[in-house]
Structures are given as structure tokens and as C-alpha cells.
Amino acid sequence: MLTTVASAMDPVDLVIIVVYLVGIVTIGCLAGYRQRRTTGGQGYFLAGKTLTWPVIGLALFSTNISTVHLVSLAEEGYTNGLAYGNFEWMAAFTLIILALFFAPFYLRAGVTTLPDFLEKRYSRPCRDWLALLSIISAIFIHIGFSLYAGAVVLEGMFGINIWTSIILTAVLTGLYTTIGGLLAVVFTESIQTIVLVAGAVCVTVIGLYHAGGWSEFATSVEPVKLTVLRPQGDSSNLPWYSVFLGYPIIGIWYWCADQTIVQRVLGAKDTNHARVGPLFAGFIKILPVFIFVLPGLICLGLVNQGKLPNTLEHPRYTYSFMINNLLPVGLKGLVAAALLAALMSTVSGALNSIATLFSFDIYRRWRPMTPDRTLVVIGRIVTFIAMIAAILWSPLVSHYPSIFQGINAVICYIAPPITVVFLFGVFWRRASDKAAFVTLWLGSLMGFTVFLLDWYKERTPDLIVKLLESIEGLIGRSVGFDFNHGTGWTVPPMMATFYLAFLCSTILIGLSLLKPHQHTDESEKLVWNNPIDALREKGWKGFGNYKFLAALLFVVMILLYIKFSIKP
Numbered sequence: 001m002l003t004t005v006a007s008a009m010d011p012v013d014l015v016i017i018v019v020y021l022v023g024i025v026t027i028g029c030l031a032g033y034r035q036r037r038t039t040g041g042q043g044y045f046l047a048g049k050t051l052t053w054p055v056i057g058l059a060l061f062s063t064n065i066s067t068v069h070l071v072s073l074a075e076e077g078y079t080n081g082l083a084y085g086n087f088e089w090m091a092a093f094t095l096i097i098l099a100l101f102f103a104p105f106y107l108r109a110g111v112t113t114l115p116d117f118l119e120k121r122y123s124r125p126c127r128d129w130l131a132l133l134s135i136i137s138a139i140f141i142h143i144g145f146s147l148y149a150g151a152v153v154l155e156g157m158f159g160i161n162i163w164t165s166i167i168l169t170a171v172l173t174g175l176y177t178t179i180g181g182l183l184a185v186v187f188t189e190s191i192q193t194i195v196l197v198a199g200a201v202c203v204t205v206i207g208l209y210h211a212g213g214w215s216e217f218a219t220s221v222e223p224v225k226l227t228v229l230r231p232q233g234d235s236s237n238l239p240w241y242s243v244f245l246g247y248p249i250i251g252i253w254y255w256c257a258d259q260t261i262v263q264r265v266l267g268a269k270d271t272n273h274a275r276v277g278p279l280f281a282g283f284i285k286i287l288p289v290f291i292f293v294l295p296g297l298i299c300l301g302l303v304n305q306g307k308l309p310n311t312l313e314h315p316r317y318t319y320s321f322m323i324n325n326l327l328p329v330g331l332k333g334l335v336a337a338a339l340l341a342a343l344m345s346t347v348s349g350a351l352n353s354i355a356t357l358f359s360f361d362i363y364r365r366w367r368p369m370t371p372d373r374t375l376v377v378i379g380r381i382v383t384f385i386a387m388i389a390a391i392l393w394s395p396l397v398s399h400y401p402s403i404f405q406g407i408n409a410v411i412c413y414i415a416p417p418i419t420v421v422f423l424f425g426v427f428w429r430r431a432s433d434k435a436a437f438v439t440l441w442l443g444s445l446m447g448f449t450v451f452l453l454d455w456y457k458e459r460t461p462d463l464i465v466k467l468l469e470s471i472e473g474l475i476g477r478s479v480g481f482d483f484n485h486g487t488g489w490t491v492p493p494m495m496a497t498f499y500l501a502f503l504c505s506t507i508l509i510g511l512s513l514l515k516p517h518q519h520t521d522e523s524e525k526l527v528w529n530n531p532i533d534a535l536r537e538k539g540w541k542g543f544g545n546y547k548f549l550a551a552l553l554f555v556v557m558i559l560l561y562i563k564f565s566i567k568p
Helices: 011-034 041-045 053-064 067-080 083-109 114-121 124-158 162-211 213-218 240-256 259-266 271-284 287-305 315-326 331-366 372-399 403-427 433-455 462-475 493-514 531-535 546-563
Strands: none
Touching (some): 011 331, 053 259, 053 271, 067 083, 067 287, 067 315, 083 114, 083 240, 083 259, 083 271, 083 403, 083 531, 114 124, 114 331, 114 403, 124 259, 124 403, 124 433, 162 213, 162 287, 162 315, 162 331, 162 372, 240 259, 240 493, 259 271, 259 331, 315 331, 331 372, 403 433, 403 493
């Protein structure tokens, strides 16, 4: 049986955890107190446009990384090796896209939210639809999955009931987020990133030490588990082509078109900071494969070596198992604080984005003369309501075989229409407002349909099964449709997102040609005439130049893929 930390927690570890919780909430509230004279929308929602590249990069990383990563990536590492590290390393390429192509337009348009940008490029209905989708995704993806993952690990470590963990974490995080706004969020995220990485590094280094170093560890696991790109039929169910076809769809939505993430860029001081911040985050994204995924594989190696007892009940407990068996007193408390840091930073970032979206993109539409002070109050009320909704949804996450696979499945069904509309909007001048709105509406409907088929795949109605079998007969298995005849929907989410994006692109191109867009002076400035134009801005001199950093990050990622795509 897995030993819970609750029965073996040293008082020193408890003190570290309590001090951390009190300290981070206090810092968040003090940030809000500093903003008491700047209660306008810019001060509360975008930190007064004062964010610099280090803060932006750390905040992007911290908002992205949650307890889902620490817990579920360790689970995937134990089960599938480094394969799911693709979700971390591929992010670096989409952060390059954010820095080079999207960030300049966002600052040039002077927008507070991404739906605001979509209105200036397309139309008001597009803004309304994206605002609604963004709020839904923030509640169900960023907050819901994070709360559940945190509750699972806290139950394993402290023996705390899942509902108690969810509510306690929600209250503490909601407190400083509601009071402090974005400034509180980015201040606490910057601190929590340091705590998070420090705790994760400790687990990796100590694990490798006990395994006898890299060479001895590598011989204790299957060589294929040390590679990131896998062939078709691999047990990870993540073949290389699904990564290259599917990830750009979800990655561009997540890193370039999701309010929760991009809001940190919208608060940048200027374009240079808005470009370099995401690139800095891209370099940090190299770490998760080694400090989040690798520990799970190290745990397997230690079990195979006989240095850890073979008593792991389920791979979902991998991280807690290593903490309990490897870390000394004091470090256990630090790593527990890192888990809480990951959870709280993601939840706080999502809550602030929800408040911003509702206040600026929904409430102010119906009451355009609403003063900024009132918008801040409205934002705080919405923060509270969103947290309640996320608390009610989070326990349902247990439906999925693993938390990480669950969160990526949901993203795969939400992302395609948004990714397509943003990509074509920035790079194709003829993309029209009517085509964009229809694409968002139909794409979301198709995504929701696929979500239901996946959720109820064991209970798919016979009529739908027959329809799916007919589609299979027409299109063939060569394109990935395999419905297993009578058992329902079995298309992998990473391929489903590619198919959905293809359909959305077809809709948008076809309707744009039929109903051309009537550009305004403003929208004309929000489309690149040529992608090369994105690189014409000189930027800072020296190593801080965004073009140099983007090229360096690209080369580093290619070399890493080459290194970890060949069996040792």
C-alpha cells in the first residue's frame, strides 16, 4: 500500500507548507493593496501595461504548469517514458509563433482581450463567441482539471478528502486573485515558478542519484522509453505523425489565442518585451521533460533496480510515491509547496482572465458607459462565480484514464475553430467576418459533438455507430477513422483535432471566397502582407534581439528532438 504523507509528515514539513501558503496569499493581497489608487481596468486587468520580459516569461510558464503536469506527466513517464514530453517541447515552437507573428498585432491593436482583437479584425459577433468560448475553456480546462489534480495528490500525500482539498485551494487562490487582479497574479506566479522548479529539480536529481547516474538508469528501462517520437502502434498511443499534425492545432490555440495565457503578453510595456517574454518562456519549456516527465521514468528504473519497493498501486501516485520514499525531511515540505504553487498559479491566472473577459467583452457591451471601478467589482463577482462552477465540474475529471490525457482531449475539441480563425485572420487578407463567425459556430458545434462521442463512446447509439461505419467505408482507415465496428468512437484526440481543423479551414476558405471581407482602416493593419514583414522590426541589439533568440530556440529544439528520437 502507498504510504500517505499524512501519517508520516514531519512538523518541519508542515511548517514549510503553512508558511508558504500564508506568504503567497499575503503577497498577492499586498499587490492588490498597492493598486488601490489604480482601480481602473488597465491597472486591475493588465497590470497597468508595466510587465517586462522576465516577468512575462515566468508568468507564462507558471500559468501553463500546474499540478496536472507534476502529477500526470510523472504518471505518463512511468507508463510511457518520454513520449508525452512532446506536449512540452512542441510548445517552444508555438511560442516562437506567438513572439514573431501574434504579439506585435496584439499590442498594435491596443486590445485588452483577444476577443477584442477578433472584433477589430473581423466583427462583433466573432468577439462575443470567442469571449464565451474562452470563459468556458478557462473554467473547464485551466481551473477544473487543475483543482482535481491538486486534490488527488493532496489526498495521496495528506489523506485530505478530495472535496475538502478542492474547496480549500479554491478559496485561498480566489482570495488574492479577487483582491489583487493581474498584478497580484504575475507577482505570485513569478515567485511560484521558482518554488515549482526548485522542488521538481530536487525530485529529479535525488532520483538520478539513487539510480546510479544517467548511464545506470538508462540501462534499467526499455530504450524506446527514452525517445520522444514513437512509431504507429506504440503502446503510448501517440505516434509521431499525430504529434506533428495535431499539436500545432492545440498549441497555437493555447499559446497564441487563449486569453488565460496571452493576457501576460497583453500587459507588456512594449513590443520588445512582448516578443522576448514568450521566447524566454520557450527556453524554460525545455525543462519539464527533465523535471516532470523524467521523474516518472526514473521511478520505474528504481523499481526495476530493486531500489524502490514494487508497491505502487497505480501510476497516478508516482509523484507522491517518489516524494514519500526518496526525499528527506524539509524537502518533502518544499516539494509539497511546489505542488501547491503549480495549482494556485494556474487557477489564479485563469480566474483573472475570466474576470477580464466577462467585464470587457460581455458586460461592457450591454452597458458601454460602465466606469472602470464598476468593471473591477463585476470582475471580482465573476471570479467568485467561475470558481464555484469549476469546483462543481472538477470531480468529473475522474472520467478519463489519466488527467493529462483528459485535459488534452478536451483541448483537442475546443481548439480547431479558434486556431483556424486566428491563423487565417493574421495571414490571409481575404478571410472574411461572416466566414469567421460561421467557422467559430460550426467548429464549436462539431467539437462538442466529438466530445460527446468520446465521453459516451461505450454507449454510442446504434444509429450513430452505423453512420460512423458508413463514413469509415467511404473514407477508409488510411486517414485514421477506426470505429471498431459497434463499439463507438475511437478516433485519437490528436487526430480528431487535425480533422476538425481541416473541416474548419475548408468552411472558412469557401465562405470567404463567396462572401469577401470588407476591410476597415483598422483591420487592414492587423493582417501581415507577407510573413517576412513580421521580422522587419529591428528589436533590441545584441543577444536580447528577438530574431536571434527565436533562431536560437528553434535550433536548440531541433537538436533536442534529434538527440531524443534515437534509441540509446
